[in-house]
Amino acid sequence: MKLHKKILTHYLSCNSPVDKEGYLYKKGERNTSYQKRWFVLKGNLLFYKDRPGDRDLIGVIVLEGCSVQLCESEEQFAFSLVFSETGLGLRTYKLAAEDQPNQESWIKALLSANHSFLSLLVRDLEKQYEEMRREAYSSDTYQRSTVIGPDAERLAQSLITINSSPSSLKLGPGLREGRSYSTNHLLQAPPISSKPVCKRSPKLWPKRNAHVTPINGPTPPLGEWPLVGSGPLEDFGELHEHYGKEVKELRADWLQRKQGEEDNQEEDLIDFG
């Protein structure tokens, strides 16, 4: 497959912001020693070269479909970009930072570099913005609070998952033993509170969401990640289906119970012999 590389290098050199750059050690493919390289993260692309001033790039890693994990390594402050848990023969890139703060900072940046993260975030703010504008023009005196919709809660969940690390930042199957992370204020997501003004009852939006990768459960296969390629209509449709199903089940449950009660009532309360 041909990757039109000039387009990528042009994107790198244009004036859009660099999301993160710095030295990292990268484990070679054939030569298994770690090599020091200058990495530049822009959007969902991780470029690397020998030195910051170099014009020639050694390579680029497209950061879609990978999870960022802490890993066991001879190197300190190591982490990896894992593209496949399911034996598709995809690569794992092993990287190491110079110190713990850098390791933390890079992991955080790489975790949220993917396209869908930004896409969800934008969609969420867009909703807030539109809601706000409606309120601004309505005659009701609404509290000007941030309305947190279902997408926001879902996003908040995934961000909290990113930000609070049990013993690893892995969003994948199981939990590896190994280093625990000292959470500093940067990694703590403030608790999300649903303000009373929020029209939706909190009960209707359970914290367990269909689209959040469970931290203690198996990673859903790549095809199920809501991330790649899901358009707004699909997302909402799915979300609607999911909650609709729950409501239907609850209703069926209730109806069944009601039946049961009626049946019991047919018996006389007093035994007339």
Added chain:
Amino acid sequence: MRFNEKELVSLSRQPSQRAAELGMKGPKKGDVVKKRLVKLVVNFLFYFRTDEEEPLGALLLEQCRVEREDDQAFSIAFLDEAERKYLFECDSQEQCLEWIDSIVKASYEFMRKNLIFYRTEIHRMTGKDPLEQYGISDETRFQVNSGLQPITKEA
């Protein structure tokens, strides 16, 4: 320049926002229109020979200009080279417009700009920074003055 080809090919197989058979013509003189399965996944445009599993190529949809060329065709120009365009022929006006819309909105940088716009507006209207609830207010990539042109100056 090396790149993670296998992983990119795997990405091309993911569910896509938009995929269709279109007529596609390369930017070079002498390139002709060929039927290709064109597939939009995140900010990449993949193109396949019909019924082939592996894409022929991948175009990153950043720093590009998408233009309507005709009733049913659009073009994408990269590298600020306005004359070197990829041409895409659709089956209908509607399809053409939908493709243009999708491609523009697929760009990472386009999303970033929108994010900053909404953030700024919400902050202006409510006094609150909407990114604070996610603990990402400080990130440089979401700052208004991080080397970006202000939205209002965009054509």
